[in-house]
Amino acid sequence: MGKMTGKWCTETYRDTALSFKIKKKLYAKRSKFQMVEVYETEKHGNLMALDGCYMVSTAEEFVYHDMLTHIPMFAHPDPKDVLVIGGGDGGTVREVMRHKGVNSIDFVEIDGDVYTVSKKYFPALVKGLEQDKRVHFKFGDGIKFVKESKNKYDVILIDGTDPSDIAGGLFGTEFFKDVYNALKKDGVMCMQSEDPWYDTGIIKDVQTRLRKVFKQVHLYLAFIPIYPSGMWSFSCASKKYDPRVIRNKKSKIEKFRYYTPELHRAAFALPRFVKDGIK
Amino acid sequence: MGKMTGKWCTETYRDTALSFKIKKKLYAKRSKFQMVEVYETEKHGNLMALDGCYMVSTAEEFVYHDMLTHIPMFAHPDPKDVLVIGGGDGGTVREVMRHKGVNSIDFVEIDGDVYTVSKKYFPALVKGLEQDKRVHFKFGDGIKFVKESKNKYDVILIDGTDPSDIAGGLFGTEFFKDVYNALKKDGVMCMQSEDPWYDTGIIKDVQTRLRKVFKQVHLYLAFIPIYPSGMWSFSCASKKYDPRVIRNKKSKIEKFRYYTPELHRAAFALPRFVKDGIK
Numbered sequence: 001m002g003k004m005t006g007k008w009c010t011e012t013y014r015d016t017a018l019s020f021k022i023k024k025k026l027y028a029k030r031s032k033f034q035m036v037e038v039y040e041t042e043k044h045g046n047l048m049a050l051d052g053c054y055m056v057s058t059a060e061e062f063v064y065h066d067m068l069t070h071i072p073m074f075a076h077p078d079p080k081d082v083l084v085i086g087g088g089d090g091g092t093v094r095e096v097m098r099h100k101g102v103n104s105i106d107f108v109e110i111d112g113d114v115y116t117v118s119k120k121y122f123p124a125l126v127k128g129l130e131q132d133k134r135v136h137f138k139f140g141d142g143i144k145f146v147k148e149s150k151n152k153y154d155v156i157l158i159d160g161t162d163p164s165d166i167a168g169g170l171f172g173t174e175f176f177k178d179v180y181n182a183l184k185k186d187g188v189m190c191m192q193s194e195d196p197w198y199d200t201g202i203i204k205d206v207q208t209r210l211r212k213v214f215k216q217v218h219l220y221l222a223f224i225p226i227y228p229s230g231m232w233s234f235s236c237a238s239k240k241y242d243p244r245v246i247r248n249k250k251s252k253i254e255k256f257r258y259y260t261p262e263l264h265r266a267a268f269a270l271p272r273f274v275k276d277g278i279k
Numbered sequence: 280m281g282k283m284t285g286k287w288c289t290e291t292y293r294d295t296a297l298s299f300k301i302k303k304k305l306y307a308k309r310s311k312f313q314m315v316e317v318y319e320t321e322k323h324g325n326l327m328a329l330d331g332c333y334m335v336s337t338a339e340e341f342v343y344h345d346m347l348t349h350i351p352m353f354a355h356p357d358p359k360d361v362l363v364i365g366g367g368d369g370g371t372v373r374e375v376m377r378h379k380g381v382n383s384i385d386f387v388e389i390d391g392d393v394y395t396v397s398k399k400y401f402p403a404l405v406k407g408l409e410q411d412k413r414v415h416f417k418f419g420d421g422i423k424f425v426k427e428s429k430n431k432y433d434v435i436l437i438d439g440t441d442p443s444d445i446a447g448g449l450f451g452t453e454f455f456k457d458v459y460n461a462l463k464k465d466g467v468m469c470m471q472s473e474d475p476w477y478d479t480g481i482i483k484d485v486q487t488r489l490r491k492v493f494k495q496v497h498l499y500l501a502f503i504p505i506y507p508s509g510m511w512s513f514s515c516a517s518k519k520y521d522p523r524v525i526r527n528k529k530s531k532i533e534k535f536r537y538y539t540p541e542l543h544r545a546a547f548a549l550p551r552f553v554k555d556g557i558k
Binding site (some may be wrong): 052 | 281282283287288290291293294295296298299300316320321322323328331339341342475476500501502503504506507508509510534535536537538539541542544545546547548550551552
Protein backbone atom coordinates (compact mmCIF):
# COMPACT_ATOMS: atom_id res chain seq x y z
CA MET A 1 0.00 0.00 0.00
CA GLY A 2 1.83 3.13 1.20
CA LYS A 3 5.46 3.52 0.16
CA MET A 4 7.69 5.31 2.64
CA THR A 5 10.38 6.97 0.61
CA GLY A 6 12.85 9.46 2.08
CA LYS A 7 13.76 9.76 5.75
CA TRP A 8 11.32 9.05 8.54
CA CYS A 9 11.27 8.67 12.30
CA THR A 10 9.01 5.95 13.69
CA GLU A 11 7.45 5.15 17.02
CA THR A 12 6.29 1.56 17.29
CA TYR A 13 3.76 0.93 20.00
CA ARG A 14 2.59 -2.67 20.15
CA ASP A 15 0.86 -3.35 16.82
CA THR A 16 0.93 0.28 15.68
CA ALA A 17 3.69 2.37 14.12
CA LEU A 18 3.44 6.12 13.60
CA SER A 19 6.03 7.74 11.36
CA PHE A 20 6.79 11.31 10.36
CA LYS A 21 8.95 12.56 7.51
CA ILE A 22 12.09 14.16 8.86
CA LYS A 23 14.71 16.53 7.57
CA LYS A 24 17.30 15.26 10.03
CA LYS A 25 18.04 13.82 13.43
CA LEU A 26 19.12 16.67 15.70
CA TYR A 27 20.00 14.87 18.93
CA ALA A 28 20.29 11.34 20.32
CA LYS A 29 21.89 10.62 23.66
CA ARG A 30 21.13 8.45 26.65
CA SER A 31 20.64 10.51 29.80
CA LYS A 32 21.01 9.02 33.26
CA PHE A 33 17.38 7.88 32.98
CA GLN A 34 16.35 7.42 29.37
CA MET A 35 17.13 7.71 25.67
CA VAL A 36 16.50 11.29 24.52
CA GLU A 37 16.04 11.95 20.79
CA VAL A 38 15.09 15.03 18.80
CA TYR A 39 14.14 15.10 15.11
CA GLU A 40 13.53 17.99 12.78
CA THR A 41 10.35 16.93 10.99
CA GLU A 42 8.92 18.29 7.77
CA LYS A 43 5.55 19.46 9.12
CA HIS A 44 5.49 19.09 12.89
CA GLY A 45 8.50 21.22 13.80
CA ASN A 46 10.97 19.58 16.16
CA LEU A 47 9.88 16.34 17.77
CA MET A 48 11.25 14.85 21.02
CA ALA A 49 11.09 11.16 21.88
CA LEU A 50 11.96 9.58 25.22
CA ASP A 51 12.81 5.87 25.14
CA GLY A 52 11.35 5.73 21.64
CA CYS A 53 8.00 7.34 22.50
CA TYR A 54 7.06 10.70 21.04
CA MET A 55 6.66 13.25 23.81
CA VAL A 56 6.36 16.69 22.30
CA SER A 57 6.39 18.46 18.93
CA THR A 58 6.68 22.16 18.20
CA ALA A 59 3.51 22.24 16.10
CA GLU A 60 1.18 20.36 18.45
CA GLU A 61 2.62 20.85 21.96
CA PHE A 62 -0.12 23.36 22.77
CA VAL A 63 -2.78 20.65 23.04
CA TYR A 64 -1.12 18.62 25.78
CA HIS A 65 0.04 21.67 27.73
CA ASP A 66 -3.27 23.55 27.45
CA MET A 67 -5.25 20.54 28.53
CA LEU A 68 -3.05 19.27 31.36
CA THR A 69 -2.79 22.77 32.83
CA HIS A 70 -5.89 24.86 32.23
CA ILE A 71 -8.59 22.35 33.16
CA PRO A 72 -7.36 21.98 36.79
CA MET A 73 -6.22 25.61 36.96
CA PHE A 74 -9.68 26.87 36.00
CA ALA A 75 -11.41 24.24 38.15
CA HIS A 76 -9.73 25.60 41.30
CA PRO A 77 -11.21 28.96 42.37
CA ASP A 78 -7.89 30.61 43.17
CA PRO A 79 -4.72 28.57 42.61
CA LYS A 80 -1.73 30.26 44.26
CA ASP A 81 0.74 27.47 44.99
CA VAL A 82 1.36 24.99 42.20
CA LEU A 83 3.59 21.94 41.89
CA VAL A 84 4.61 20.49 38.53
CA ILE A 85 6.15 17.01 38.64
CA GLY A 86 7.94 15.97 35.47
CA GLY A 87 7.23 18.14 32.46
CA GLY A 88 10.94 18.63 31.90
CA ASP A 89 10.31 20.19 28.49
CA GLY A 90 8.96 23.27 30.31
CA GLY A 91 5.59 23.56 28.54
CA THR A 92 3.38 22.85 31.54
CA VAL A 93 5.19 25.38 33.76
CA ARG A 94 4.92 27.95 30.96
CA GLU A 95 1.13 27.49 30.90
CA VAL A 96 0.84 27.72 34.71
CA MET A 97 2.77 31.01 34.50
CA ARG A 98 -0.06 32.52 32.42
CA HIS A 99 -2.25 32.49 35.54
CA LYS A 100 -1.34 35.84 37.12
CA GLY A 101 -2.75 34.92 40.53
CA VAL A 102 -0.18 32.17 41.00
CA ASN A 103 2.46 33.01 43.63
CA SER A 104 4.73 30.01 43.42
CA ILE A 105 5.48 27.16 40.99
CA ASP A 106 7.67 24.31 42.22
CA PHE A 107 9.04 22.48 39.20
CA VAL A 108 10.42 19.01 40.00
CA GLU A 109 11.89 17.14 37.01
CA ILE A 110 14.04 14.07 37.58
CA ASP A 111 15.96 14.27 34.30
CA GLY A 112 17.82 17.57 33.90
CA ASP A 113 18.90 16.56 30.40
CA VAL A 114 15.31 16.84 29.16
CA TYR A 115 15.20 20.47 30.24
CA THR A 116 18.60 21.19 28.67
CA VAL A 117 17.55 19.58 25.39
CA SER A 118 14.23 21.45 25.41
CA LYS A 119 16.03 24.74 26.00
CA LYS A 120 18.07 24.15 22.88
CA TYR A 121 15.50 22.59 20.52
CA PHE A 122 12.15 23.82 21.89
CA PRO A 123 12.88 27.39 23.02
CA ALA A 124 9.19 28.36 22.95
CA LEU A 125 8.49 25.80 25.68
CA VAL A 126 10.89 27.26 28.23
CA LYS A 127 10.31 30.90 27.30
CA GLY A 128 10.44 33.11 30.39
CA LEU A 129 10.79 30.21 32.85
CA GLU A 130 14.18 31.22 34.19
CA GLN A 131 13.21 34.88 34.40
CA ASP A 132 9.97 34.29 36.32
CA LYS A 133 10.77 34.54 40.04
CA ARG A 134 7.69 32.43 40.87
CA VAL A 135 9.31 29.36 39.27
CA HIS A 136 11.48 27.27 41.60
CA PHE A 137 13.60 24.70 39.75
CA LYS A 138 14.04 21.60 41.88
CA PHE A 139 15.62 18.88 39.81
CA GLY A 140 15.13 15.57 41.55
CA ASP A 141 12.73 12.75 42.35
CA GLY A 142 9.12 13.98 42.27
CA ILE A 143 7.85 10.99 44.25
CA LYS A 144 10.21 11.76 47.15
CA PHE A 145 9.47 15.49 46.88
CA VAL A 146 5.73 14.94 47.19
CA LYS A 147 6.17 12.61 50.18
CA GLU A 148 7.91 15.40 52.06
CA SER A 149 5.28 18.07 51.24
CA LYS A 150 2.20 18.50 53.41
CA ASN A 151 -0.84 20.75 52.94
CA LYS A 152 1.13 23.00 50.64
CA TYR A 153 -0.34 23.15 47.13
CA ASP A 154 -3.57 24.29 45.50
CA VAL A 155 -2.85 22.42 42.29
CA ILE A 156 -0.46 19.55 41.52
CA LEU A 157 0.20 18.64 37.87
CA ILE A 158 1.83 15.32 37.05
CA ASP A 159 3.46 15.41 33.65
CA GLY A 160 5.27 12.06 33.51
CA THR A 161 6.11 9.56 30.80
CA ASP A 162 4.50 6.14 30.40
CA PRO A 163 4.20 4.01 33.55
CA SER A 164 7.34 1.94 33.06
CA ASP A 165 10.77 2.44 34.60
CA ILE A 166 11.19 5.94 36.03
CA ALA A 167 7.57 7.05 35.78
CA GLY A 168 5.96 3.86 37.13
CA GLY A 169 5.67 5.22 40.67
CA LEU A 170 3.63 8.18 39.41
CA PHE A 171 0.72 5.78 38.75
CA GLY A 172 0.53 4.05 42.15
CA THR A 173 -1.79 4.33 45.16
CA GLU A 174 0.98 5.30 47.58
CA PHE A 175 1.97 8.23 45.39
CA PHE A 176 -1.67 9.33 45.06
CA LYS A 177 -1.99 9.35 48.87
CA ASP A 178 1.13 11.52 49.10
CA VAL A 179 -0.29 13.87 46.45
CA TYR A 180 -3.50 14.06 48.50
CA ASN A 181 -1.52 15.02 51.62
CA ALA A 182 0.61 17.54 49.72
CA LEU A 183 -2.53 19.36 48.59
CA LYS A 184 -4.34 21.95 50.69
CA LYS A 185 -7.84 21.03 51.86
CA ASP A 186 -9.49 22.06 48.58
CA GLY A 187 -6.63 21.05 46.29
CA VAL A 188 -6.89 19.70 42.74
CA MET A 189 -4.51 17.28 41.02
CA CYS A 190 -4.25 16.35 37.38
CA MET A 191 -2.09 13.85 35.51
CA GLN A 192 -1.65 12.53 32.01
CA SER A 193 -3.16 9.04 32.05
CA GLU A 194 -2.39 7.36 28.73
CA ASP A 195 -4.34 6.26 25.67
CA PRO A 196 -7.97 5.09 25.93
CA TRP A 197 -7.74 3.05 22.73
CA TYR A 198 -4.60 1.09 23.51
CA ASP A 199 -4.23 1.30 27.31
CA THR A 200 -7.70 1.16 28.85
CA GLY A 201 -6.31 -1.09 31.60
CA ILE A 202 -3.85 1.55 32.80
CA ILE A 203 -6.56 4.22 32.86
CA LYS A 204 -8.90 1.96 34.77
CA ASP A 205 -6.18 1.27 37.36
CA VAL A 206 -5.39 4.98 37.71
CA GLN A 207 -9.05 5.90 38.10
CA THR A 208 -9.71 3.10 40.59
CA ARG A 209 -6.70 4.06 42.72
CA LEU A 210 -7.57 7.76 42.62
CA ARG A 211 -11.15 6.99 43.69
CA LYS A 212 -9.79 5.28 46.81
CA VAL A 213 -8.06 8.53 47.78
CA PHE A 214 -10.01 11.49 46.36
CA LYS A 215 -13.63 12.57 46.58
CA GLN A 216 -13.87 13.76 42.99
CA VAL A 217 -12.25 11.74 40.19
CA HIS A 218 -12.88 12.42 36.50
CA LEU A 219 -11.38 11.61 33.12
CA TYR A 220 -11.16 13.91 30.13
CA LEU A 221 -9.80 13.65 26.59
CA ALA A 222 -7.86 15.54 23.96
CA PHE A 223 -6.78 15.03 20.34
CA ILE A 224 -2.97 14.66 20.11
CA PRO A 225 -1.78 13.58 16.65
CA ILE A 226 1.78 12.61 17.66
CA TYR A 227 0.53 9.81 19.92
CA PRO A 228 -0.25 6.49 18.20
CA SER A 229 -4.06 6.55 18.36
CA GLY A 230 -4.39 10.34 18.42
CA MET A 231 -6.51 10.17 21.59
CA TRP A 232 -5.11 10.99 25.00
CA SER A 233 -6.57 11.01 28.50
CA PHE A 234 -6.04 13.08 31.62
CA SER A 235 -7.18 12.10 35.11
CA CYS A 236 -8.26 14.96 37.33
CA ALA A 237 -8.98 14.44 41.03
CA SER A 238 -9.96 16.84 43.75
CA LYS A 239 -10.60 16.97 47.49
CA LYS A 240 -13.62 19.18 47.06
CA TYR A 241 -14.44 20.68 43.67
CA ASP A 242 -16.01 19.02 40.66
CA PRO A 243 -13.29 19.77 38.06
CA ARG A 244 -15.85 19.87 35.25
CA VAL A 245 -16.98 23.25 36.54
CA ILE A 246 -15.00 26.46 35.97
CA ARG A 247 -14.60 28.16 39.37
CA ASN A 248 -11.56 30.34 38.75
CA LYS A 249 -12.78 33.85 37.95
CA LYS A 250 -9.40 35.48 38.63
CA SER A 251 -7.35 34.01 35.79
CA LYS A 252 -7.93 35.57 32.44
CA ILE A 253 -9.23 33.22 29.80
CA GLU A 254 -6.88 34.14 27.01
CA LYS A 255 -7.04 33.01 23.44
CA PHE A 256 -5.52 29.63 24.19
CA ARG A 257 -4.95 27.56 21.06
CA TYR A 258 -6.84 24.48 22.26
CA TYR A 259 -8.63 25.16 25.56
CA THR A 260 -11.91 27.08 25.53
CA PRO A 261 -14.44 27.44 28.37
CA GLU A 262 -16.97 25.43 26.35
CA LEU A 263 -14.40 22.69 25.79
CA HIS A 264 -13.63 22.59 29.53
CA ARG A 265 -16.89 20.81 30.24
CA ALA A 266 -17.15 19.02 26.90
CA ALA A 267 -13.76 17.30 27.28
CA PHE A 268 -15.24 15.26 30.16
CA ALA A 269 -18.04 13.84 27.97
CA LEU A 270 -16.65 10.38 27.26
CA PRO A 271 -17.48 8.03 24.41
CA ARG A 272 -19.40 5.04 25.76
CA PHE A 273 -16.52 2.57 25.24
CA VAL A 274 -14.21 4.74 27.35
CA LYS A 275 -16.81 5.19 30.08
CA ASP A 276 -17.41 1.44 30.20
CA GLY A 277 -13.69 0.65 30.04
CA ILE A 278 -12.78 2.58 33.19
CA LYS A 279 -15.67 1.44 35.38
CA MET B 280 14.03 4.69 16.96
CA GLY B 281 11.21 2.21 16.41
CA LYS B 282 12.02 -0.98 14.52
CA MET B 283 9.21 -2.41 12.42
CA THR B 284 9.78 -6.14 12.32
CA GLY B 285 7.24 -8.59 10.88
CA LYS B 286 4.48 -7.71 8.41
CA TRP B 287 2.74 -4.35 8.35
CA CYS B 288 0.30 -2.42 6.23
CA THR B 289 0.97 1.30 5.87
CA GLU B 290 -1.02 4.35 4.87
CA THR B 291 1.16 7.29 3.94
CA TYR B 292 -0.61 10.64 4.04
CA ARG B 293 1.65 13.55 3.18
CA ASP B 294 4.37 13.59 5.87
CA THR B 295 2.67 10.98 8.07
CA ALA B 296 2.62 7.19 7.86
CA LEU B 297 0.39 5.01 10.00
CA SER B 298 1.12 1.29 10.06
CA PHE B 299 -0.57 -1.70 11.66
CA LYS B 300 0.82 -5.18 12.17
CA ILE B 301 -0.95 -7.65 9.93
CA LYS B 302 -1.41 -11.38 9.82
CA LYS B 303 -2.05 -11.34 6.08
CA LYS B 304 -3.42 -9.50 3.10
CA LEU B 305 -6.91 -10.83 2.40
CA TYR B 306 -7.89 -8.95 -0.74
CA ALA B 307 -6.42 -6.54 -3.28
CA LYS B 308 -8.18 -5.72 -6.53
CA ARG B 309 -8.89 -2.63 -8.53
CA SER B 310 -12.63 -2.02 -8.92
CA LYS B 311 -14.05 0.12 -11.70
CA PHE B 312 -13.41 3.15 -9.48
CA GLN B 313 -10.60 2.49 -7.03
CA MET B 314 -8.06 0.11 -5.50
CA VAL B 315 -9.76 -1.99 -2.83
CA GLU B 316 -7.58 -3.73 -0.22
CA VAL B 317 -8.38 -5.72 2.92
CA TYR B 318 -5.87 -6.77 5.58
CA GLU B 319 -6.25 -9.04 8.54
CA THR B 320 -4.54 -7.06 11.30
CA GLU B 321 -3.32 -8.29 14.66
CA LYS B 322 -5.42 -6.02 16.87
CA HIS B 323 -7.86 -4.05 14.74
CA GLY B 324 -9.68 -6.93 13.08
CA ASN B 325 -10.02 -6.64 9.32
CA LEU B 326 -9.05 -3.32 7.78
CA MET B 327 -10.21 -1.97 4.41
CA ALA B 328 -8.30 0.62 2.40
CA LEU B 329 -9.53 2.43 -0.70
CA ASP B 330 -6.83 3.90 -2.95
CA GLY B 331 -4.35 3.42 -0.11
CA CYS B 332 -6.40 5.22 2.56
CA TYR B 333 -7.76 3.29 5.53
CA MET B 334 -11.56 3.38 5.50
CA VAL B 335 -12.89 0.97 8.06
CA SER B 336 -11.67 -1.58 10.62
CA THR B 337 -13.68 -4.22 12.47
CA ALA B 338 -12.53 -3.00 15.89
CA GLU B 339 -13.14 0.71 15.46
CA GLU B 340 -15.86 1.03 12.79
CA PHE B 341 -18.43 1.86 15.46
CA VAL B 342 -17.01 5.35 16.00
CA TYR B 343 -17.43 6.60 12.46
CA HIS B 344 -20.80 4.94 11.97
CA ASP B 345 -22.22 6.04 15.33
CA MET B 346 -21.11 9.59 14.83
CA LEU B 347 -22.06 10.07 11.17
CA THR B 348 -25.49 8.57 11.79
CA HIS B 349 -26.80 9.25 15.28
CA ILE B 350 -26.01 12.95 15.59
CA PRO B 351 -28.23 13.95 12.62
CA MET B 352 -30.75 11.18 13.33
CA PHE B 353 -31.26 12.42 16.91
CA ALA B 354 -31.17 16.08 15.82
CA HIS B 355 -34.21 15.57 13.56
CA PRO B 356 -37.44 15.16 15.58
CA ASP B 357 -38.83 12.31 13.52
CA PRO B 358 -36.72 11.02 10.61
CA LYS B 359 -38.78 8.75 8.37
CA ASP B 360 -37.15 8.96 4.95
CA VAL B 361 -33.38 8.68 4.86
CA LEU B 362 -30.84 8.73 2.05
CA VAL B 363 -27.32 7.33 2.43
CA ILE B 364 -24.84 8.29 -0.29
CA GLY B 365 -21.67 6.22 -0.36
CA GLY B 366 -21.07 4.13 2.72
CA GLY B 367 -20.65 1.02 0.57
CA ASP B 368 -19.36 -0.96 3.55
CA GLY B 369 -22.91 -0.93 4.93
CA GLY B 370 -22.16 0.41 8.43
CA THR B 371 -24.04 3.69 8.08
CA VAL B 372 -27.20 2.02 6.75
CA ARG B 373 -26.98 -0.52 9.60
CA GLU B 374 -26.99 2.34 12.14
CA VAL B 375 -29.92 4.11 10.43
CA MET B 376 -31.85 0.82 10.63
CA ARG B 377 -31.67 0.98 14.45
CA HIS B 378 -34.11 3.90 14.36
CA LYS B 379 -37.44 2.09 14.38
CA GLY B 380 -39.41 5.13 13.19
CA VAL B 381 -37.61 5.14 9.84
CA ASN B 382 -39.82 4.03 6.93
CA SER B 383 -37.38 4.06 4.05
CA ILE B 384 -33.60 4.06 3.52
CA ASP B 385 -32.31 4.73 0.02
CA PHE B 386 -28.73 3.45 -0.21
CA VAL B 387 -26.78 4.81 -3.19
CA GLU B 388 -23.21 3.53 -3.49
CA ILE B 389 -21.30 4.05 -6.72
CA ASP B 390 -18.89 1.12 -6.27
CA GLY B 391 -20.72 -2.19 -5.89
CA ASP B 392 -17.40 -3.97 -5.27
CA VAL B 393 -17.04 -2.22 -1.91
CA TYR B 394 -20.33 -3.70 -0.77
CA THR B 395 -19.38 -7.16 -2.05
CA VAL B 396 -16.01 -7.01 -0.28
CA SER B 397 -17.63 -5.76 2.93
CA LYS B 398 -20.16 -8.59 2.81
CA LYS B 399 -17.32 -11.07 2.74
CA TYR B 400 -14.79 -9.50 5.13
CA PHE B 401 -16.95 -7.26 7.35
CA PRO B 402 -20.15 -9.28 7.83
CA ALA B 403 -21.12 -7.30 10.96
CA LEU B 404 -21.38 -4.14 8.86
CA VAL B 405 -23.98 -5.48 6.44
CA LYS B 406 -25.89 -7.57 8.99
CA GLY B 407 -29.61 -7.49 8.28
CA LEU B 408 -29.34 -5.00 5.41
CA GLU B 409 -30.68 -7.30 2.72
CA GLN B 410 -33.44 -8.61 4.97
CA ASP B 411 -34.71 -5.17 6.00
CA LYS B 412 -37.48 -4.19 3.58
CA ARG B 413 -36.93 -0.51 4.39
CA VAL B 414 -33.51 -0.59 2.68
CA HIS B 415 -33.53 0.15 -1.06
CA PHE B 416 -30.23 -0.69 -2.76
CA LYS B 417 -29.58 1.72 -5.60
CA PHE B 418 -26.04 1.22 -6.86
CA GLY B 419 -25.07 4.24 -8.92
CA ASP B 420 -23.94 7.84 -8.89
CA GLY B 421 -25.07 9.62 -5.72
CA ILE B 422 -24.59 13.06 -7.22
CA LYS B 423 -26.95 12.29 -10.08
CA PHE B 424 -29.40 10.57 -7.73
CA VAL B 425 -29.62 13.61 -5.46
CA LYS B 426 -30.11 15.99 -8.40
CA GLU B 427 -33.21 14.04 -9.39
CA SER B 428 -34.72 13.98 -5.87
CA LYS B 429 -36.91 16.84 -4.60
CA ASN B 430 -38.39 17.45 -1.17
CA LYS B 431 -38.07 13.78 -0.34
CA TYR B 432 -35.80 13.10 2.64
CA ASP B 433 -35.73 13.96 6.33
CA VAL B 434 -32.06 13.07 6.67
CA ILE B 435 -29.31 12.71 4.06
CA LEU B 436 -26.01 11.13 5.12
CA ILE B 437 -22.96 11.51 2.88
CA ASP B 438 -20.41 8.82 3.55
CA GLY B 439 -17.83 9.38 0.83
CA THR B 440 -14.08 9.00 0.52
CA ASP B 441 -11.58 11.86 0.35
CA PRO B 442 -12.42 14.70 -2.07
CA SER B 443 -10.36 13.47 -5.00
CA ASP B 444 -11.48 11.53 -8.05
CA ILE B 445 -14.86 9.91 -7.53
CA ALA B 446 -15.79 11.66 -4.27
CA GLY B 447 -14.71 15.19 -5.27
CA GLY B 448 -18.21 16.21 -6.34
CA LEU B 449 -19.55 15.38 -2.87
CA PHE B 450 -17.71 18.44 -1.52
CA GLY B 451 -18.99 21.10 -3.96
CA THR B 452 -21.57 23.89 -3.76
CA GLU B 453 -23.72 22.53 -6.59
CA PHE B 454 -24.06 19.20 -4.83
CA PHE B 455 -24.93 20.93 -1.55
CA LYS B 456 -27.71 22.84 -3.33
CA ASP B 457 -29.06 19.59 -4.71
CA VAL B 458 -28.92 18.04 -1.22
CA TYR B 459 -30.85 21.05 0.07
CA ASN B 460 -33.54 20.55 -2.55
CA ALA B 461 -33.71 16.81 -1.95
CA LEU B 462 -34.46 17.43 1.73
CA LYS B 463 -37.92 18.16 3.08
CA LYS B 464 -38.49 21.62 4.54
CA ASP B 465 -36.99 20.69 7.94
CA GLY B 466 -34.36 18.25 6.66
CA VAL B 467 -30.91 17.60 8.11
CA MET B 468 -27.78 16.54 6.21
CA CYS B 469 -24.50 15.26 7.54
CA MET B 470 -21.22 14.35 5.84
CA GLN B 471 -17.75 13.23 6.79
CA SER B 472 -15.53 16.26 6.27
CA GLU B 473 -11.89 15.18 6.72
CA ASP B 474 -9.12 15.76 9.23
CA PRO B 475 -8.86 19.05 11.17
CA TRP B 476 -5.13 18.61 11.79
CA TYR B 477 -4.04 17.90 8.25
CA ASP B 478 -6.86 19.24 6.07
CA THR B 479 -8.23 22.39 7.67
CA GLY B 480 -8.51 23.97 4.21
CA ILE B 481 -10.95 21.32 2.99
CA ILE B 482 -13.10 21.69 6.11
CA LYS B 483 -13.15 25.46 5.76
CA ASP B 484 -14.27 25.13 2.13
CA VAL B 485 -17.00 22.64 3.04
CA GLN B 486 -18.28 24.82 5.88
CA THR B 487 -18.20 27.99 3.77
CA ARG B 488 -20.09 26.32 0.91
CA LEU B 489 -22.66 24.78 3.27
CA ARG B 490 -23.25 28.17 4.92
CA LYS B 491 -24.20 29.60 1.52
CA VAL B 492 -26.97 27.02 1.23
CA PHE B 493 -28.15 26.03 4.73
CA LYS B 494 -29.41 28.03 7.70
CA GLN B 495 -27.66 25.90 10.32
CA VAL B 496 -24.10 24.65 9.71
CA HIS B 497 -22.00 23.03 12.42
CA LEU B 498 -18.86 20.93 12.77
CA TYR B 499 -18.26 18.14 15.24
CA LEU B 500 -15.42 15.76 16.00
CA ALA B 501 -14.64 12.15 16.87
CA PHE B 502 -11.59 10.07 17.77
CA ILE B 503 -10.80 7.56 14.99
CA PRO B 504 -7.45 5.79 15.48
CA ILE B 505 -7.16 4.33 11.96
CA TYR B 506 -6.98 7.80 10.40
CA PRO B 507 -3.53 9.44 10.37
CA SER B 508 -4.05 12.12 13.06
CA GLY B 509 -6.74 10.20 14.96
CA MET B 510 -9.10 13.20 14.73
CA TRP B 511 -11.99 13.31 12.29
CA SER B 512 -14.66 15.89 11.50
CA PHE B 513 -18.28 15.76 10.39
CA SER B 514 -20.22 18.67 8.93
CA CYS B 515 -23.89 18.79 9.81
CA ALA B 516 -26.26 21.25 8.14
CA SER B 517 -29.95 21.80 8.48
CA LYS B 518 -32.79 23.82 7.02
CA LYS B 519 -34.30 24.49 10.42
CA TYR B 520 -32.99 22.68 13.48
CA ASP B 521 -29.82 23.34 15.45
CA PRO B 522 -28.21 19.87 15.21
CA ARG B 523 -26.50 20.29 18.60
CA VAL B 524 -29.88 19.75 20.24
CA ILE B 525 -31.49 16.30 20.57
CA ARG B 526 -35.04 16.59 19.26
CA ASN B 527 -35.81 12.99 18.38
CA LYS B 528 -37.77 11.48 21.28
CA LYS B 529 -39.05 8.54 19.22
CA SER B 530 -35.81 6.68 18.57
CA LYS B 531 -34.53 4.67 21.48
CA ILE B 532 -31.13 5.72 22.74
CA GLU B 533 -29.54 2.32 22.95
CA LYS B 534 -26.19 1.48 24.45
CA PHE B 535 -24.28 2.67 21.43
CA ARG B 536 -20.55 2.04 21.76
CA TYR B 537 -19.47 5.63 21.07
CA TYR B 538 -22.48 7.97 20.92
CA THR B 539 -24.11 9.12 24.15
CA PRO B 540 -26.64 11.94 24.63
CA GLU B 541 -24.03 13.90 26.61
CA LEU B 542 -21.50 13.44 23.81
CA HIS B 543 -24.06 14.65 21.24
CA ARG B 544 -23.64 18.24 22.39
CA ALA B 545 -20.03 17.91 23.56
CA ALA B 546 -18.78 16.73 20.15
CA PHE B 547 -19.61 20.19 18.76
CA ALA B 548 -17.31 21.95 21.28
CA LEU B 549 -14.29 22.63 19.08
CA PRO B 550 -10.70 23.25 20.12
CA ARG B 551 -9.80 26.87 19.45
CA PHE B 552 -7.45 26.05 16.55
CA VAL B 553 -10.24 24.19 14.76
CA LYS B 554 -12.76 26.96 15.39
CA ASP B 555 -10.32 29.55 14.05
CA GLY B 556 -9.31 27.35 11.12
CA ILE B 557 -12.81 27.06 9.66
CA LYS B 558 -13.87 30.69 10.05
